[in-house]
Amino acid sequence: MAAPPEPGEPEERKLLGFLDVENTPCARHSILYGSLGSVVAGFGHFLFTSRIRRSCDVGVGGFILVTLGCWFHCRYNYAKQRIQERIAREEIKKKILYEGTHLDPERKHNGSSSN
Amino acid sequence: MAHAAQVGLQDATSPIMEELITFHDHALMIIFLICFLVLYALFLTLTTKLTNTNISDAQEMETVWTILPAIILVLIALPSLRILYMTDEINDPSLTIKSIGHQWYWTYEYTDYGGLIFNSYMLPPLFLEPGDLRLLDVDNRVVLPIEAPIRMMITSQDVLHSWAVPTLGLKTDAVPGRLNQTTFTATRPGVYYGQCSEICGANHSFMPIVLELIPLKIFEMGPVFTL
Numbered sequence: 001m002a003a004p005p006e007p008g009e010p011e012e013r014k015l016l017g018f019l020d021v022e023n024t025p026c027a028r029h030s031i032l033y034g035s036l037g038s039v040v041a042g043f044g045h046f047l048f049t050s051r052i053r054r055s056c057d058v059g060v061g062g063f064i065l066v067t068l069g070c071w072f073h074c075r076y077n078y079a080k081q082r083i084q085e086r087i088a089r090e091e092i093k094k095k096i097l098y099e100g101t102h103l104d105p106e107r108k109h110n111g112s113s114s115n
Numbered sequence: 116m117a118h119a120a121q122v123g124l125q126d127a128t129s130p131i132m133e134e135l136i137t138f139h140d141h142a143l144m145i146i147f148l149i150c151f152l153v154l155y156a157l158f159l160t161l162t163t164k165l166t167n168t169n170i171s172d173a174q175e176m177e178t179v180w181t182i183l184p185a186i187i188l189v190l191i192a193l194p195s196l197r198i199l200y201m202t203d204e205i206n207d208p209s210l211t212i213k214s215i216g217h218q219w220y221w222t223y224e225y226t227d228y229g230g231l232i233f234n235s236y237m238l239p240p241l242f243l244e245p246g247d248l249r250l251l252d253v254d255n256r257v258v259l260p261i262e263a264p265i266r267m268m269i270t271s272q273d274v275l276h277s278w279a280v281p282t283l284g285l286k287t288d289a290v291p292g293r294l295n296q297t298t299f300t301a302t303r304p305g306v307y308y309g310q311c312s313e314i315c316g317a318n319h320s321f322m323p324i325v326l327e328l329i330p331l332k333i334f335e336m337g338p339v340f341t342l
Binding site for chain 2 (some may be wrong): 015016018019020024025027030053060063064067068071075079
């Protein structure tokens, strides 16, 4: 987000002038699923009722609800993934630091399993 | 540092800033959906054929437009408060640096392991080398280690200033007669820029802050103490 887009990187695309869907994690995914949900809900309502304005209202409501739902679901998984990445990074650092020393967790584990 | 015409946040260099960027994305998505809804309501208002001027109440709609904003505010407030309390966590800093604002430069004091005190002035345009950044580079940078919690004590010697480094998610007012504290842990090495963020006179825009974050091993060799 800090550097201007390099060639080959996705360009900034801002919905309503401020929501950068390309560079914000989960944004593009949520907006696309929301659009799909909106079309399905709105068109489905129209097929059953033949009411145009009310179907548009249902479509807009569907867009908001599906986007929000996908957003929270995706962000929750993204946060879990970031935590796992952080733990893995710390463990790799610790392994490099302590390998071969008395603090090496693998050595302790092998020692206890051989006992 | 920011690139030309940058509007968004800079990349994070501390865990708190990563959390702030995540919260910013979350709030922006909610704002986008509200804007979308308002634009749709505006469109309906402009294109409706219903022009009854005798509607006296609309209880259901009023209930919805009271409860829904309350729910939205709760959805925004909970992550916000989480980050607020995270910034106040006690983390036993390894190093304490004092930063004193003056008109129009900063003084830094490394008093933990010696009595190093120096001033940090913006490099005037005539003194810039090729590759230096105009209005951002300084003569003496603040050299700090990465991956170590650092405490900054910030105050001012004359008027209000504010010590800000956007990439670390830091902005703390320098108030004369008061000592403000902020802590941070940098996650990656580099040179990071900030600018005074409280109007303080004619050269308010010309007293930048430059942090040079280096690996702890190199910091321990004492480059900062060779000034």
